[in-house]
Amino acid sequence: MYSIIDFLDKKFQFTTAKAHCDIPCGIYDPITAQIAALTVARMVDLIDEHHSHSAVQDKEFYNRLVRLITVKEEHSEKVKHEIRIIFGDFIKSEHLEKFPELPLLFHKIMQLGSADKQKSDKASAVELLDKVNRFAEIFWEIKGIKTKKAKAPYAPNLEFVYPEH
Amino acid sequence: MFRIIKVEGESMFPEYNNGDYVIVSRFPLLFNMIKINSVLVFNSREYGILIKKVADMDKAQKRYFFKGTNQMSITTEMIGAIDAKDIIGAVLLHFKK
Numbered sequence: 001m002y003s004i005i006d007f008l009d010k011k012f013q014f015t016t017a018k019a020h021c022d023i024p025c026g027i028y029d030p031i032t033a034q035i036a037a038l039t040v041a042r043m044v045d046l047i048d049e050h051h052s053h054s055a056v057q058d059k060e061f062y063n064r065l066v067r068l069i070t071v072k073e074e075h076s077e078k079v080k081h082e083i084r085i086i087f088g089d090f091i092k093s094e095h096l097e098k099f100p101e102l103p104l105l106f107h108k109i110m111q112l113g114s115a116d117k118q119k120s121d122k123a124s125a126v127e128l129l130d131k132v133n134r135f136a137e138i139f140w141e142i143k144g145i146k147t148k149k150a151k152a153p154y155a156p157n158l159e160f161v162y163p164e165h
Numbered sequence: 166m167f168r169i170i171k172v173e174g175e176s177m178f179p180e181y182n183n184g185d186y187v188i189v190s191r192f193p194l195l196f197n198m199i200k201i202n203s204v205l206v207f208n209s210r211e212y213g214i215l216i217k218k219v220a221d222m223d224k225a226q227k228r229y230f231f232k233g234t235n236q237m238s239i240t241t242e243m244i245g246a247i248d249a250k251d252i253i254g255a256v257l258l259h260f261k262k
Contacts, residue, residue, distance in 0.1 A: 001260055002186065002260045002261065002262060005169060005186045005260055006186070008169070009169075009171060009186070014168075014169045014170060014171050014186070015168065015169075015170050015171070015214060015253075016170070016171045016172075016173045016214065017170045017171070017172055017173065017187075017206045017214045017215060017216035017253075018173050018174050018212065018213060018214060018215050018216070019172055019173065019174035019177040019178075019181055019183070019215070019216050019217075019233065089243075090242065090243065092242065092243075092245035092246075093245070094245060094246050142242065143242070
């Protein structure tokens with residue numbers, strides 16, 4: 001019977017139904033964005049420390065300052081990139097119905113990510129992490145996984161949202 | 166009312182394999198015979214025509230949620246809710262390669 005249908009398929013080309021596999025891979029986790037947001041806050045601290053403790057503003061001073069700013073820039077952009085992927089690829093319309101705050105939260109993270117590239121401000125960096133943590137809470141709730149809050153075990157020891165396993 | 170569909174991909178392995186054929190119909194849908202784990206072919210706005218197992222049903226809103234049969238499948242969350250009108254049919258006959 002299979003060979004008859006296969007013969008007919010070659011002649012008439014039946015519709016194909018995809019038993020889709022691992023592209024997209026289904027591996028999504030907001031932890032990458034959370035770590036990047038924490039890194040932004042850490043860089044702001046190190047920039048402040050470097051600025052206030054350096055007696056001489058020589059080339060070494062500027063070299064380290066530029067390196068700190070570069071890492072802050074990269075990680076602000078990384079937050080935006082990671083959140084954009086989850087929002088675009090994982091979040092579905094029914095999730096937006098269930099969590100109507102999501103579009104504004106997403107927009108706020110994009111804005112804060114840009115603001116944290118433009119300036120070196122601790123309050124803004126902390127707010128970015130807060131918003132990313134809220135995004136993580138919603139993400140895990142969608143997945144049906146409970147979350148807990150705990151201080152990150154590394155400076156600047158800000159609060160993180162973790163999935164409970 | 167009946168359509169022959171060719172299966173492409175491995176997410177329904179081991180039950181359905183790449184190159185298998187299925188005959189589907191909307192009759193089981195019209196007569197409310199769809200159950201959890203029924204295998205349906207449907208149209209997904211994002212992924213095109215898919216063949217998956219029913220993971221859950223919202224009978225009030227006539228929406229279905231799907232899953233593959235192995236870990237490599239795209240997830241129920243990724244597929245999202247599928248409206249009854251986007252169901253092409255339930256598998257009635259299966260011809261293995």
